[in-house]
Amino acid sequence: MAKLVGAFAMSHQLGAPDGVEEQSERVFEGMKAIGRRIRALDPDVLVVVTSDHLNNFTLTAPAPFAVGTAETFHPLGDMGLPRDPVPGAPDFALGMRAFAEAQRVAVATVDPIQPDHGVMIPLGIVDPARTIPAVPLYVNTVFYPEPSPAASRRLGEVLRAYIDQLPDDRRVVLLAGGGLSHWVGMPREGTINEAWDRAFLADMLAGDVDALAARANPEILDVAGNGGLEVNAWIVVAAATRGTTGECLFYEAIPQWATGMAGVEMRLS
Template sequence: MGSLVGAYATSHTAMMIRKFQPDNDVHAAVHQAFAQVRAEVDRLSPDVLVVVSSEHLKSFSYDSFPQICVGIGEIATGWGDGGVASAEVPLAGAFAAQLLSEGVATGFDLAFSANPKLDHAFMAPLTLIRPEMDIPVVPVFQNANTEPLPPLWRSAQLGKLLRDVITRRPAAETVVVLGTGGLSHWVGTPEMGQINSAFDERFLQHVRAGDLGAILAMKTADVLAEAGNGAPEIRNWVTAMAAASSQEGWGVSEPERRPRSGGEPTARGPRGVVLAYESVPDWATGIALARLAPEEEP
């Protein structure tokens, strides 16, 4: 069986590259955290990097917009949007094909895109974490901005699917999962530039505690109202948390996301280590990075 050797989650705004100022202490703290993730991924040396993210009407449009789409094929290419340089990214075609086929067989109506193009949601974190673009990637698109939005428990089910596929991969294969997006931010609205640090800190407390149940209990409408139209991207963190969890028997159906009568959530994830959180008005985003697995720095 294959093995998941690491899982991380980060924010992904293109402004952290386009508007980066090295002499700004807040900017530098974010980039230092990305450098730490880069060093850890280098030490983990995975065979495959599964990147779960969203996109911003670059690869998909309203004539055909999937809820979840797996990138298959040999090469993905960056759009070069938002000031993030384009690059060619090798794809882990065999892993992607197995994820697609097993997902459909187990009830996920997955779409696929052959040799897809990737916007800054994928390319900004990859540029900072693996600028060499030498680890084969499985890009997984999740809808986070176009109604109707799926509930967060569906993103946890996707994480469980990823974990199950990893266990059925060849024994020597090692995998790192990276979820990107969020935290609080408003895009293209009068509120753009605002950041709700209280929401972000509450969410990160759940990440630190591995309290996936509390996150799954969030309603998308409340997340939108409190943290902006970019905040539903936290679903990509949920997928990474669920993929990193070794717990069995949860996340299979919607009712299991609900707390037990005593208030204890049924869904537990790994206890995450928050590597950085900064409210960055210059980038119009609450920026966070977390290691979800392993618990100790590799």
């Protein structure tokens, strides 16, 4: 039987270290630690749960949840990121979509797609050699209506159920990308709500999926920004781990990067 062997989350932003050298070093080291831990698990599939940034979806097809089904992904290359191809896992992606549909959770399929930094910053750190088959699983945070934390929880539960019923022996790792609090293209850009970030992290690390899913998008928008909606990807991963506790590898509030930066591992028995 397939097995979920790892679950992680990290912010998918990076910035210049100028003026924030010590903070940026702690972030880089934390991200690299997540990469080492994931590679040590020797996964057969890496599901990257994240958001798109107006690069692959449109108002006519906003797709609250979507999964990339390509054999090979060719990154967009935004933020100067490498465009080396990434292997996909189309059988896993298509099977997950069909399983979710049977559970009345709508997940669109997208192919072709050019993953932007939402996928490629976490993936580039975790798998720089581009050897692990990856499945981008998108949680919309841009187009109205965005999936709620409760809906994100349901997707995480369905994703775990899908993995658990696979008849093969694949080793699966989940990696959420995004967050924490930040405002994008808004007057409050550069503001970070550190108290909110730490409260969210406390619930995440305690495995309190009920508290995470009880949040509401309007509240997140108000106190954590439009970029803060990306924590819904973290809620997907939290729900898939069924309330296990976690370890925070780093947290830094970096106004120069306009976001609260964090990375965690959820402990799986």
